Amino acid sequence: TQLLEQSPQFLSIQEGENLTVYCNSSSVFSSLQWYRQEPGEGPVLLVTVVTGGEVKKLKRLTFQFGDARKDSSLHITAAQPGDTGLYLCAGGGTGANNLFFGTGTRLTVIP
Amino acid sequence: SQTIHQWPATLVQPVGSPLSLECTVEGTSNPNLYWYRQAAGRGLQLLFYSVGIGQISSEVPQNLSASRPQDRQFILSSKKLLLSDSGFYLCAWSALRTNSGANVLTFGAGSRLTVL
Numbered sequence: 270t271q272l273l274e275q276s277p278q279f280l281s282i283q284e285g286e287n288l289t290v291y292c293n294s295s296s297v298f299s300s301l302q303w304y305r306q307e308p309g310e311g312p313v314l315l316v317t318v319v320t321g322g323e324v325k326k327l328k329r330l331t332f333q334f335g336d337a338r339k340d341s342s343l344h345i346t347a348a349q350p351g352d353t354g355l356y357l358c359a360g361g362g363t364g365a366n367n368l369f370f371g372t373g374t375r376l377t378v379i380p
Numbered sequence: 381s382q383t384i385h386q387w388p389a390t391l392v393q394p395v396g397s398p399l400s401l402e403c404t405v406e407g408t409s410n411p412n413l414y415w416y417r418q419a420a421g422r423g424l425q426l427l428f429y430s431v432g433i434g435q436i437s438s439e440v441p442q443n444l445s446a447s448r449p450q451d452r453q454f455i456l457s458s459k460k461l462l463l464s465d466s467g468f469y470l471c472a473w474s475a476l477r478t479n480s481g482a483n484v485l486t487f488g489a490g491s492r493l494t495v496l
Contacts (some may be wrong), residue, residue: 275423336453373423
């Protein structure tokens with residue numbers, strides 16, 4: 270099992286603030302995905318990055334894949350209450366059972 | 381478009397009783413199918429995955445079993461539930477290949493199981 274550690278584990282911020290969530294591993298992945306999960310629902314894919322150093326932007330969210338493809342970060346600018354949820358990173362290798370999920374970061378944005 | 385259905389959404393069962401959670405996918409053929417368990421809003425633990433009818437791989441030893449009787453149907457079962465089986469169970473599917481080469485999962489809404 271390839272371990273993906275996310276930090277921080279919990280984050281509570283005021284609306285309008287910026288934040289960064291980190292996803293780190295000692296393993297190399299061929300791809301890195303970020304999901305957001307709301308209470309009582311399944312995770313929903315936000316983005317997939319596949320190239321070392323790749324940066325993708327989704328409105329106020331910026332995702333980066335580390336140069337060595339072992340880590341990733343998610344930066345949110347001007348957080349909104351709608352950003353509240355559990356953020357999960359997932360590293361992909363090869364094969365149908367190739368997706369390894371991180372430990373999760375629970376974000377609360379206070380209005 | 382593809383959709384995934386999972387039921388029941390909530391289940392309360394006594395220790396020692398059987399379990400059956402069902403998942404079906406529409407709008408795709410020969411998907412990879414997965415069962416995950418999530419503890420207390422944390423990361424996901426892969427329990428079973430299947431790449432085809434009747435093909436089941438188990439990732440962790442446990443009190444549960446899975447079956448895939450049809451191409452787009454995946455069932456999670458137990459003959460006798462334990463207290464430790466309580467949790468949030470998620471079914472997911474993925475296509476065998478994607479443009480980016482990544483195994484992207486689409487999840488169901490989850491089933492909350494409480495064993496008393």
